Amino acid sequence: MSRPDPEMTSNPPTTLFQKIWDAHTVTPETVERPAVLYVDLHLIHEVTSPQAFAALAQRGLEVRRPERVLATMDHSTPTTAPLADGSWPGIDPQAGRQLATLEANCRAHGIELFDGRSQDRGIVHVVGPELGATWPGATVVCGDSHTSTHGAFGALAFGIGTSEVAHVLATQCLLQRRARSMSVELVGTPPADVSAKDLILAVLGTIGVDGGTGHVIEYRGAAVEALGMEGRMTLCNMSIEGGARAGLVAPDDTTFAWLEGRPKAPQGKAWERALDAWRELRTDAGAAFDKRVQVDVAGLAPQITFGTHPGMVMPITGVVPDVPGEARELEYMGLAPGEPLQGRPIDVVFVGSCTNGRLDDLRAAAAVLRGRKVSPKVRTLVVPGSHAVRRAAEAEGLDEVFRAAGAEWREPGCSMCIAMNGDFVAAGRYAVSTSNRNFRGRQGAGSRTFLASPATAAASAITGEVTDPRGFLTEATIHA
Amino acid sequence: MPEPLTVVCSRSLVLPDQNLDTDQIIPARFLTTTEREGLGRFLFADRRDQAPWTDPRAAECKILVAGANFGCGSSREHAPWALHDFGFRVVISSEIADIFRNNALKNGLLPVVLESAAHAALLAAPWQEIEVDLPARRVRAAGQEYSFEVDPFGAWCLERGLDAFDYLLQQEPAITAFEEARA
Ligand code: SF4
Numbered sequence: 241m242s243r244p245d246p247e248m249t250s251n252p253p254t255t256l257f258q259k260i261w262d263a264h265t266v267t268p269e270t271v272e273r274p275a276v277l278y279v280d281l282h283l284i285h286e287v288t289s290p291q292a293f294a295a296l297a298q299r300g301l302e303v304r305r306p307e308r309v310l311a312t313m314d315h316s317t318p319t320t321a322p323l324a325d326g327s328w329p330g331i332d333p334q335a336g337r338q339l340a341t342l343e344a345n346c347r348a349h350g351i352e353l354f355d356g357r358s359q360d361r362g363i364v365h366v367v368g369p370e371l372g373a374t375w376p377g378a379t380v381v382c383g384d385s386h387t388s389t390h391g392a393f394g395a396l397a398f399g400i401g402t403s404e405v406a407h408v409l410a411t412q413c414l415l416q417r418r419a420r421s422m423s424v425e426l427v428g429t430p431p432a433d434v435s436a437k438d439l440i441l442a443v444l445g446t447i448g449v450d451g452g453t454g455h456v457i458e459y460r461g462a463a464v465e466a467l468g469m470e471g472r473m474t475l476c477n478m479s480i481e482g483g484a485r486a487g488l489v490a491p492d493d494t495t496f497a498w499l500e501g502r503p504k505a506p507q508g509k510a511w512e513r514a515l516d517a518w519r520e521l522r523t524d525a526g527a528a529f530d531k532r533v534q535v536d537v538a539g540l541a542p543q544i545t546f547g548t549h550p551g552m553v554m555p556i557t558g559v560v561p562d563v564p565g566e567a568r569e570l571e572y573m574g575l576a577p578g579e580p581l582q583g584r585p586i587d588v589v590f591v592g593s594c595t596n597g598r599l600d601d602l603r604a605a606a607a608v609l610r611g612r613k614v615s616p617k618v619r620t621l622v623v624p625g626s627h628a629v630r631r632a633a634e635a636e637g638l639d640e641v642f643r644a645a646g647a648e649w650r651e652p653g654c655s656m657c658i659a660m661n662g663d664f665v666a667a668g669r670y671a672v673s674t675s676n677r678n679f680r681g682r683q684g685a686g687s688r689t690f691l692a693s694p695a696t697a698a699a700s701a702i703t704g705e706v707t708d709p710r711g712f713l714t715e716a717t718i719h720a
Numbered sequence: 721m722p723e724p725l726t727v728v729c730s731r732s733l734v735l736p737d738q739n740l741d742t743d744q745i746i747p748a749r750f751l752t753t754t755e756r757e758g759l760g761r762f763l764f765a766d767r768r769d770q771a772p773w774t775d776p777r778a779a780e781c782k783i784l785v786a787g788a789n790f791g792c793g794s795s796r797e798h799a800p801w802a803l804h805d806f807g808f809r810v811v812i813s814s815e816i817a818d819i820f821r822n823n824a825l826k827n828g829l830l831p832v833v834l835e836s837a838a839h840a841a842l843l844a845a846p847w848q849e850i851e852v853d854l855p856a857r858r859v860r861a862a863g864q865e866y867s868f869e870v871d872p873f874g875a876w877c878l879e880r881g882l883d884a885f886d887y888l889l890q891q892e893p894a895i896t897a898f899e900e901a902r903a
Contacts, residue, residue, distance in 0.1 A: 266898040267891060272872050276891050278898055288796065290754035295885070316752055334752040341754050385795040385819060401797035401823035402756075407888050413895055415888055417871065419818075449739055450789045450815055483792060485818055549739050549792075565738060658748045679743045679793060681766050 253524035255421045256490055257456045260396040260521075264379045266413055274415040280378040281395075282308055282408045283364045284351075286342040287315045287660070288383030292405035293345040301410045303349040308412060310373060311346050311353040313339055314363045316660045319623050319650035326356030335661070349409075362626020362652040365389040365594035369473065370628050372502025376491035376518040381408060386594050386676065387486075388479040392472035393499070394491035394521050396456070399480065419485045420530035422455035426463035428538025433710050435604060436471030437596055437674065437693035439463065440478045441543035441553045446535045449551040452484030455531060458523060459489050463537050469498040470600040477595045478676050481550040490522040542708060545678045545691040546581055548572055552678075556582060556696065556708045572680055573688050574668075581690065581706045588671040589620040589647075589701040590683070591694050593657040596674035597625030599632050601694040605674075606638045608698035608712045609645040615704030620647035621663065623655040647701065659684045672700040722828030724881035727853050728809045730782035732861075733772055734846035740786055741793030742820060746802045748794075759798055760805030772846065783810045783850050785842045791820025791831075800827040810852045812859065814839040825874035826884055830854060838866040854879055 254262075261277070269275035284292075289311075296303070303309065316335040318328045327336070339356075346353040354361035360371065365386055368374045374390040380397035381387060383405040390397035404414055424443055457479050459472075467475065472489045479487030489495075496515060499505045506514040541555035548569040554561060560570065562577035570576065591597075591605045602624065614620045622642045624630040630652055633639060639649045655663045657675035659682070665671045667686025674697050678689035692700070695709035702712070750762040764773060772778055784803065790813040791799060800823045803811065811824065812832045821831045832852060834842070842850070842861060851860040854875060859866045877884050 266894050272876070274871075274873055276888065276894065278895070287751050291756045291797075294754075294756075299885075301889075315748075332752065338752050338754055383795060383797075385793065399795035399819055401795055401800075401819060401826065403797060403823065403826040403885070407885055410885075411888055411891070411895055412899075413888065413891065415873070415884055449792060450817075453789070453815065453818060480793075483789070483817060549741070568737070660748045660751060677741075677743065677793060679741045681747055682743050685747065685749075685766055 253527040255523045255527045255529060256394065256458055256488055256521055257396065257421050260377055260379065261418055263377065264396070269417060274417050277414050277416045278379065279381050279408050279412055279414060280308065280375070281310070281368070281373055281380045283368055283380065283382035283387070284309060284311045284405065285314050285364050285382070285384065286338045288402050289345065289405055290338060290341045291402045292383070292409060295403070295406040296410055303351065303409045305412045306350040309351045309409070310368065311342060311351050312361055312364050312367050313342060313355055314361075315654045315658060317356070317653040318661050319653050319655050319663060321651055322356035328356065332662070359627050362624075362629065363594045363597060363654055365477065366597060366625035366629065369393065369469070370502070370626060372499050372505030375499070375505070375514070376495060377521045381414065385480040386477055388484070389473050389477040389594055391476040391479065391486050391488040392469060393495055394488060394518070396486055396488065398486040419456045420454055422452060422457045422484065422531040422533070423529040424457050424459050425532070425534045426459065426461040426537045427534050428463065428536050430463055430537040430540050433713050434540050434542055435693040435695060436467055436474035438540060438543045439537055440475045441545065441550065441691065442537060442540055443535050444478065444482050444550045445543070445553040447482050447533055449481060449549045450483040451533070452479060452482035455484050456486045456488065457482070457484045459487060464489055465492065468600065469494060470598045473598065474595055478550065481676060491518050542693060542696050542710065544581055544696060544706065545689070546573065546575060548678055548680050550676065550678060550691060554581070556692070556706070582708060584670070584706045585704060586618060586672050586690070586700055586706060587669040588665050589614070589618055589697050590623070590656040590671055590673040590675065591697050592621070592623030592625065592655055593675035594625060595676045596694050597623060597629065599629050601674065602629065602633045602638050603636070605694040605698040606641040608695050608709055609647065609702070610641050612645055612702050614646045614701040617704045618701050620701040621650060621656060622647050623650045624652045626652045656683055658682070659687070665689070672697045672706060722878070722881055725809055725828055725830055725878045726855055727851065728782050728830070729849065729851045731777055731780060731847045732783045732785045732842065732850045733778055733781040734843055735772070735784065735786045736843050738787040739789045739792055742791055742796050742799040743793055745791065745799040746796065751796060751798055756801045758805060759802035760807070763802040763806045777847055779807070782807055783812065783852060784808050785812045787843070788813060788815045790816050792817040795819045795823070797823045797827070800824045800829045804829050812839070812842060825871065825878065828878065830870070830878060832859060832868045832870070834859065834866055834868055
């Protein structure tokens with residue numbers, strides 16, 4: 241047997257995912273044992289953390305690296321203004337206890353918390369990036385499946401269960417099997433009037449809700465590189481809707497420009513050193529992926545879901561397809577194959593969530609709503625993803641655009657994305673929502689959800705029916 | 721600490737729907753709890769007034785047979801907590817979502833993935849007696865035997881009633897060494 245070529249063995253081409261994995265492996269995996277993987281940033285919120293802190297208390301354990309944990313209140317917080325002491329009047333008592341539990345746990349363990357008084361509070365996946373806490377090449381976890389959002393920065397970011405939240409609190413590590421790698425390449429140049437939300441819905445329509453199961457997706461192609469950070473976050477956010485463990489975009493100058501100067505980003509000399517390391521973070525030419533998919537996005541029309549999972553998606557100009565095995569799901573939605581969705585009356589519009597609750601998303605909705613009125617038949621809720629988003633939107637006068645159009649402008653939180661905080665869609669009612677899940681009952685028991693982009697949601701609010709936003713966009717707004 | 725899980729025999733409760741997500745397993749409005757016990761009463765809360773849940777045999781079932789892509793969506797561990805609290809010890813499907821599978825293994829709930837013909841046979845025969853033999857990696861039903869694979873570490877913990885947390889805590893020296901090497 242000939243000796244292996246040292247050039248080849250020392251530097252085989254590897255994927256970005258593999259590089260981040262290797263750099264965080266404390267103990268490699270074997271057939272019998274998973275790897276021990278180090279976690280750089282651990283985000284927590286009120287819903288999936290109380291039982292984890294209880295597990296620590298039961299074992300008499302401390303939080304190993306409180307400085308690597310950030311906590312926020314988002315899922316069950318009302319979108320009305322809190323009192324001066326940071327509490328919400330009239331909050332459901334059990335939700336109030338859950339928030340108080342998070343506060344007590346963070347105080348006891350020295351964890352930074354964005355509570356009702358904090359002007360940095362917001363949805364966990366909006367707050368982390370905007371503070372500059374999500375770094376390229378880092379490992380990021382949270383007891384929340386949309387942690388994949390942070391992959392937009394070239395971080396390996398994924399959702400974990402509450403038992404694992406306890407594991408990370410106590411050891412800063414996770415027991416993990418390495419996922420397989422998957423390349424999703426967007427081919428072609430999408431029209432200027434479709435958004436990142438339309439792109440990811442089109443991807444989900446192609447790979448299906450389980451196409452990414454067991455895989456970490458890397459989104460590639462010029463259409464991905466052309467996206468700003470907010471669009472990349474929208475893209476990576478819904479990776480879990482394809483069943484993937486995580487979604488990644490290789491960091492580039494767009495990433496670095498967005499991060500520079502943010503409070504939790506490296507500063508000064510450390511920034512320069514970080515940049516040198518981050519520029520190395522890309523998939524080598526010739527690296528093998530376990531699975532490859534191409535999605536043609538040239539000429540893409542705005543996308544909208546018609547069913548009860550995000551893979552049941554179609555161009556807004558189309559008709560409801562006859563999907564084998566999904567008849568009961570269409571029945572739940574009150575739809576029949578062959579029907580168009582355009583023109584279908586709706587009851588609620590929700591603009592917000594960790595998918596589409598950032599400044600760019602609010603600008604896109606405002607561009608459609610400016611100088612127009614929402615239909616009196618539609619309740620329109622606009623919920624910024626964080627206080628920072630709220631402040632930036634208000635500085636541009638977007639709140640005035642929404643109010644003048646007859647929409648409600650609310651305080652930040654998850655709101656109608658998960659319907660835990662009192663904001664919900666009533667049984668049998670239809671919502672056009674910019675969130676990420678159209679599951680049965682997700683937006684309230686019996687609710688029916690059409691997932692779409694902020695522009696589609698805003699256009700539908702105006703007409704009171706499912707509406708293609710392209711007729712509402714002027715040259716000026718498209719290229720703004 | 722979960723009880724050791726080796727061989728489970730019971731009638732099967734069959735939910736043929738595909739893509740049963742964790743929002744359906746336990747809707748978000750029940751997630752304001754700070755406890756992990758007693759969630760069985762909220763299991764499939766929006767469907768409990770329908771078949772098969774209304775059948776008196778449902779309460780005795782330890783084995784759930786569900787359509788493809790079970791447990792997709794939210795990472796909420798409340799889903800396996802609710803299934804376990806209701807009495808389930810095994811979930812069988814042709815595909816089980818990643819986070820749910822991880823969570824199940826840590827909570828005394830065995831996720832079994834069968835190839836599609838075996839899965840279809842079990843889906844077609846609700847309430848039949850099934851034996852799931854974890855040490856042998858076998859499912860037996862109606863005179864047939866089907867093999868399955870499971871993560872060896874997860875199975876090792878389940879069979880002994882061990883908590884993966886204890887194993888991770890024992891890795892402390894390696895974790896400290898890793899942190900020092902990076903500093
Ligand atoms: S906005 Fe929705 S998806 Fe995002 S973290 Fe909140 S509940 Fe989860």
